[in-house]
Amino acid sequence: MIGTVASRRHAIADDLRTQITAGRIQPGERLPSEAQLACHYEVSTPTLRNALALLQAEGLVEKIHGKSNYARQPLSRTTYVGGGRTPAQTPLPVSIRTTKLRARGHLAALLGVTSGSPATEFLCVSHAGKSPHSLARVYVPRDLAPATAPDAPSWPQETASLLGGPRPQLAKVEENVHVRLPTASEAATLRISSTLAILAITRVATDITGRVIEAALLALPGDRAEAIFTTDHTTTERRPEG
Amino acid sequence: MIGTVASRRHAIADDLRTQITAGRIQPGERLPSEAQLACHYEVSTPTLRNALALLQAEGLVEKIHGKSNYARQPLSRTTYVGGGRTPAQTPLPVSIRTTKLRARGHLAALLGVTSGSPATEFLCVSHAGKSPHSLARVYVPRDLAPATAPDAPSWPQETASLLGGPRPQLAKVEENVHVRLPTASEAATLRISSTLAILAITRVATDITGRVIEAALLALPGDRAEAIFTTDHTTTERRPEG
DNA sequence: CAGTGGTCTAGACCACGAA
DNA sequence: TCGTGGTCTAGACCACTGT
Numbered sequence: 242m243i244g245t246v247a248s249r250r251h252a253i254a255d256d257l258r259t260q261i262t263a264g265r266i267q268p269g270e271r272l273p274s275e276a277q278l279a280c281h282y283e284v285s286t287p288t289l290r291n292a293l294a295l296l297q298a299e300g301l302v303e304k305i306h307g308k309s310n311y312a313r314q315p316l317s318r319t320t321y322v323g324g325g326r327t328p329a330q331t332p333l334p335v336s337i338r339t340t341k342l343r344a345r346g347h348l349a350a351l352l353g354v355t356s357g358s359p360a361t362e363f364l365c366v367s368h369a370g371k372s373p374h375s376l377a378r379v380y381v382p383r384d385l386a387p388a389t390a391p392d393a394p395s396w397p398q399e400t401a402s403l404l405g406g407p408r409p410q411l412a413k414v415e416e417n418v419h420v421r422l423p424t425a426s427e428a429a430t431l432r433i434s435s436t437l438a439i440l441a442i443t444r445v446a447t448d449i450t451g452r453v454i455e456a457a458l459l460a461l462p463g464d465r466a467e468a469i470f471t472t473d474h475t476t477t478e479r480r481p482e483g
Numbered sequence: 484m485i486g487t488v489a490s491r492r493h494a495i496a497d498d499l500r501t502q503i504t505a506g507r508i509q510p511g512e513r514l515p516s517e518a519q520l521a522c523h524y525e526v527s528t529p530t531l532r533n534a535l536a537l538l539q540a541e542g543l544v545e546k547i548h549g550k551s552n553y554a555r556q557p558l559s560r561t562t563y564v565g566g567g568r569t570p571a572q573t574p575l576p577v578s579i580r581t582t583k584l585r586a587r588g589h590l591a592a593l594l595g596v597t598s599g600s601p602a603t604e605f606l607c608v609s610h611a612g613k614s615p616h617s618l619a620r621v622y623v624p625r626d627l628a629p630a631t632a633p634d635a636p637s638w639p640q641e642t643a644s645l646l647g648g649p650r651p652q653l654a655k656v657e658e659n660v661h662v663r664l665p666t667a668s669e670a671a672t673l674r675i676s677s678t679l680a681i682l683a684i685t686r687v688a689t690d691i692t693g694r695v696i697e698a699a700l701l702a703l704p705g706d707r708a709e710a711i712f713t714t715d716h717t718t719t720e721r722r723p724e725g
Numbered sequence: 726c727a728g729t730g731g732t733c734t735a736g737a738c739c740a741c742g743a744a
Numbered sequence: 745t746c747g748t749g750g751t752c753t754a755g756a757c758c759a760c761t762g763t
Contacts, residue, residue, distance in 0.1 A: 248732065274748065285734045287529070290750085298678060299664060306749050307741035414714045420662050420682045420705030422541065436540060438680030438705060440662045449717065463662030463680060470712045472656045475691065490751065516729060527753045532731085548730055549760030 253282050253292035261301050261312045272302070272310040298436045300464025319367075319374065321442065321461060321468040333367040333374055340364065341383070348380060351445060351456040359383035366430060369465075373431050376460040385454060411454065417443040418468060427460050438463045495524050495534035503543050503554045514544070514552040540678045542706025561609075561616065563684065563703060563710040575609040575616055582606065583625070590622060593687060593698040601625035608672060611707075615673050618702040627696060653696065659685040660710060669702050680705045 260266045272278065279289040293310060296302040303311045319333065340362045349356045363379040420438050428435040442459040461468070502508045514520065521531040535552060538544040545553045561575065582604040591598045605621040662680050670677040684701040703710070 250732085276748085286736090286749095287752095288733060291732090304749070305742085307743080307747085309748065412715070412717050414716065416712045416714075417709060418660055418682065418712065419709035420680050422680075436678070438662050438664075440660065440682075467659060467661035470658045470660065470714075472658075472712075472714075473654070474656065475654050492751085518729080528730095528755090529733095530752060533751090546730070547761085549728085549762075551729065 249282075249284055249288055250292040250295065253278075253284065253289065254295040256282075257292070257296060258299075258301060261296075266312045268312055270312050272312060274309060294436070297434045300433070300437050300462065303432070304434070319369075319461070319466045321440075321459070321466060333369055335365050335367045337366075338364040344380070348456070351443070351453070352380060352382060353453045354382060375462060375466055376427060376430055377457055378459075379455060379457045381455050382453070411446055412449045412451075413447045415445045415447075416470070420463070423460065423462075431460070431462055433462050440466055440468060442468060491524075491526055491530055492534040492537065495520075495526065495531065496537040498524075499534065499538060500541075500543060503538075508554045510554055512554050514554065516551060536678070539676045542675070542679050542704065545674075546676070561611075561703070561708045563682075563701070563708060575611055577607050577609045579608075580606040586622070590698070593685070593695070594622060594624060595695045596624060617704060617708055618669060618672055620700045622698045622700075623696070653688055654691040654693075655689045657687045657689075658712070662705070665702065665704075673702070673704055675704050682708055682710060684710065 257266070257272075261268075266272065273281070275286060275289055275293070278293075279286050282289060282292075293302055293304065297304055301313060303313050305311065342360060342362055344352050344354055344358045344360045345356045348360070349358065352358070352360060354360070360383055361381050363377075363381070365377040365379060367374045367377075419441050421441050423431065423433060423435055423437070423439050425435065427439070428437075431439075433439075440459075440461040440463055442457075442461065444455075444457040444459065445453055446455045446457075447453050499508070499514075503510075508514070515523070517528060517531055517535070521528050524531060524534075535544055535546065539546055543555060545555050547553065584602060584604055586594050586596055586600045586602045587598045590602070591600065594600070594602060596602070602625050603623050605619075605623070607619040607621060609616045609619075661683050663683050665673065665675060665677055665679070665681050667677065669681070670679075673681075675681075682701075682703040682705055684699075684703065686697075686699040686701065687695055688697045688699075690696050
């Protein structure tokens with residue numbers, strides 16, 4: 242069935258997709274208005290909007306209410322390096338907001354502390370150009386956080402941590418990777434469609450004693466990020482079970 | 484703005500989502516027809532279908548053309564264990580189809596062989612109950628494949644490989660994780676909506692000499708799978724760079 | 726065949742952004 | 745205010761699944 246026109250909206254989406262990926266429509270370029278596009282493709286507005294919704298879910302089109310639709314780079318991929326290793330590439334600029342809070346529920350479980358324990362949250366938003374790229378919420382037990390710089394507007398140390406920089410005493414890093422749709426606030430912060438799935442990574446780093454040094458919730462928009470994990474079996478020598 | 488009714492379709496989706504997750508609509512249960520639902524919520528058919536589309540993208544509803552819409556378990560999560568380690572849980576039953584082919588283009592690059600080199604493909608579909616769960620395409624250089632069982636309809640060895648079973652001489656496993664929408668054939672094979680994002684893992688395993696033993700393309704539907712990666716820094720001793 | 730979902734229309738009306 | 749996208753309608757017609 243591939244090659245056949247499944248539906249009008251798919252045909253339109255295919256056409257626009259080709260134009261964007263081929264560069265005939267430049268990244269960042271404004272698309273014609275939906276009324277014009279609907280007229281051009283000889284379909285009704287809902288049908289045309291349906292086609293744009295497909296491209297939006299792929300991250301190829303950014304819709305801005307009241308303005309217009311814009312093409313976006315299908316490239317600009319960032320690679321998250323797992324395992325607490327330092328990434329080879331230079332990390333993107335990151336803006337950080339620090340909040341003191343008390344760990345409860347899910348967060349307390351992640352940090353392995355009792356509910357109500359003080360912790361510090363670092364809300365990190367990395368930027369690619371002028372638009373937000375990815376989001377990280379890093380949680381550190383309060384007594385470990387102030388050692389470097391608790392309220393600093395920008396914390397270079399944390400930037401490294403966001404992208405996997407090692408910390409002293411780091412013994413184990415466990416990373417849980419899953420796919421989900423962004424929450425409403427995540428979609429707003431990242432300026433993405435709520436239908437564009439994200440790569441969600443929950444990272445828990447523990448020291449030699451088993452204490453959790455850091456827990457991080459990363460939200461990487463699926464169209465612009467990937468993660469890579471490398472396991473070396475020559476040094477670990479494979480310990481079947483403990 | 485959360486708590487406000489953003490739109491009719493979101494309100495309807497919220498209502499149905501609650502009913503499904505709360506168990507008032509049982510997993511596998513048939514929903515009322517779209518006409519009945521539209522009448523019940525006092526909206527037009529397109530609006531109601533729009534609401535169902537939201538739930539479909541979350542994997543909560545399965546639409547079957549000509550029959551009806553069905554609720555699905557939001558549970559039944561499978562955990563993929565990275566790093567070539569053996570998973571703790573019993574793997575799902577897997578059906579395998581073996582194909583001999585020649586590696587070209589992307590596949591040849593993955594396997595690190597010249598274009599046209601013989602290889603064997605194992606198309607593995609794991610099943611949860613009677614419905615397909617996840618998909619793996621495992622590629623092995625032809626001279627390594629027949630050692631065990633080239634044309635066997637079911638190859639237990641490969642089952643282990645699919646979920647991370649180790650192989651002799653395995654030295655390094657590199658896993659690239661990203662999010663994307665399924666291709667048309669993947670969506671058909673997995674019986675999922677083409678709007679339900681999947682966790683795509685490209686796994687390349689090499690032996691001590693650096694030769695690629697196996698390359699695998701895994702497609703794990705985002706609503707029912709997650710991946711976990713554990714890095715032990717006490718044994719690897721952290722080599723900053725090579 | 727009847728019942729159901731899939732697609733599309735033509736147009737109304739609301740909400741947002743920039744002037 | 746105007747141009748834009750966002751939502752919704754009422755109904756037509758097609759496609760699939762079962763009897």
